[in-house]
Amino acid sequence: MLKKISKIPFKGTPEQEAQLRAVIEECKDDKSMLMHVMQQAQAIYGYLPFEVQTMIADGMNIPLEKVYGVSTFYAQFALSPKGEYNISVCLGTACYVKGAQELIDRICENLGIGAGECTDDGKFSVEACRCIGACGLAPVLTVNDEVYGKLVADDIDGILAKYKA
């Protein structure tokens, strides 16, 4: 799937930048460490926006396109930030046959964003995930660490309202 590129302004802090620069400094002589640096960068920032990828490209002396190519190839890298509340909808087989697609559709409709995106206020992000091992509760979603199971689409607005308050 094409990854959504966030339009939310980059809000990196000097502390985060110092952390990333330290990682790059350690790895810059070995180009094969690119994936590792990108993983660390994602751990620091939560995602890999333009500003972070150019820092990596310049620091590692690798063309930006090569960094970006890797970030779009592997599912593990995100180009949009996670919201304050990250909603993960399980699209594993059991959840899917129990109607998980309707859940994610309803969430996207409610929040006005697509899967893999974050609301402009940075409050909510939505993603589809693989089986989380709670098939007995199918269809299931998590909001950060809270688990909601045996859902129907009409439950969604109520769940979101709790976090919007």
Next chain:
Amino acid sequence: MEMINIKINGMPYSVPNGITILEAARYAGIEIPTLCYLKKINEIGACRICMVEVKGARSLVSACVFPVNEGMEILTNSERVRSSRKTTLELILSTHNRKCLSCVRSGNCELQKLCKEYGVDNEGRFDGVLPEFNFDDSMAHMVRDNSKCILCRRCVAACDNQGISVIGANARGFDTCITSPFERKIQEYSCISCGQCIVSCPTGALYEKDSIADVLAAINDPEKYVVVQTAPAVRAALGEEFGYEIGTNVEGKMVTALRRLGFDKVFDTNFAADLTIMEESQELIERITNGGKLPMITSCSPGWIRYCEFYYPEQLDHLSTCKSPQQMFGATLKTWYAEKMGIDPKKIVSVSVMPCTAKKFEIGRDDQNAAGVADVDYSITTRELARMIKGAGINFNILPEESFDSPLGEGSGAAVIFGATGGVMEAALRTAVEKITGKTLDSVDFAEVRGMEGVKEATYAVGDLQVKVAVASGTANAKTLMEQVKNGTSEYQFIEIMGCPGGCINGGGQPIVDATTRNFEDFKAKRASALYTSDANNANRKSHENEAIKRVYSEFFGEPGSHKAHSILHTSYVKRKLYNN
């Protein structure tokens, strides 16, 4: 060389060990089709068109990357092979914009050719959902239309080979597309406009921005005085578009064709190449004698200039301040020539035919308007000229051979070799050495700087001076020399750099050489030899002995490096950044 025995289609052959099946098949007189393979540039075995059957192998193997071994039995034309290739073509066509009739590559599209050869009669066999196609015309020189892209990645490899990498394969699977980072327009990045991606593309996904309509409109406007100049490398390649052997010099027919197209004057960039040598050698002598910035680096190639501006913005004072020959020509045309002929420069339309796509960018640079109007109004590629000739119904092959108009059509042998890597250096040496020593050269050949190697160097004794020079072509090779300049370890006084590998003869605006020819023939050396032959046959082989050049200085510029020459023939550069342009 160790030889091994193999069988191709049942016939025994002895071939060198270690070569690929693709190369071995040449010994058997068999051309295996390829779409992604470009020798030494893109060897990834991705397109699956070159599949062949190898006895004992479980599946078909890709000939472009699979090495031969002792006793190997290969079938290149079995039913299994042909059916595989046909299916691959049909699959490629399932997401291909099949608007072939109006495609700029119709007739020399490698995909089209193979579809014909393999009898693809149902182009829509696998039609289905289409991915989103990117379309990017943000650059002054080119268009990317991904609806015609077959994802062979030759353009990506060509860009990597230049050390630029502003395009790449992004996303994965069905969504894979060749784009620039963060799906932004390529103009935001450090594309140097060299056009090597265009000449690598097997289909019509990449092409130059076409100015033919504008040029024809100018020709048809009775108020306009339309003048054309042709770069040295154009004459060495234009013939290929009309079926001539690679390396045929078609200067005379080209001049005739341009006249029949209706240009008011047909002049030669060679005149301006000689002018460049006068200015550049003067600048070099001044820098050497007055302790100026060394090494001095040539500024003829606008792709190289852009590379330097993007990647070495702190080293711009090493660049010669000379405008490129194209721009010097336009500047002289609209000042001296206009004045001499009593023509209002605003009525002159200055057209250039170039082997280059970066020239389309260069004409729009700041400070390229000596007469208050653009030095050059339209820059078209060799390919565009060929299309103009064909479109006008001119039968190029039976044209008589005519000569350039005077005086801006006069060029020396030194000028014509500008089109090959090392040519500017050699031309400059011919003039600089005679100027410094005051003696006539015994031989004007500086063979050390000729040839297709990426980096060349030589040392010459010039009077009491030891002059150390280097020549690089292709920006990845330029990087080698520029790192030394940056680190302060460069030992050279003078460096020539051309943006494209091999120089202008392999420019991004030249006729497209299909992959099979590129992989097995040294087309760059052949085109270059046409220029060196022309040089050798020229009665005058030195820029400073060009009579028209002598006149333009005595009547107009005074001395090389004069104030007037500086204001008309020299320019400045800008620091650029890699992102967010």
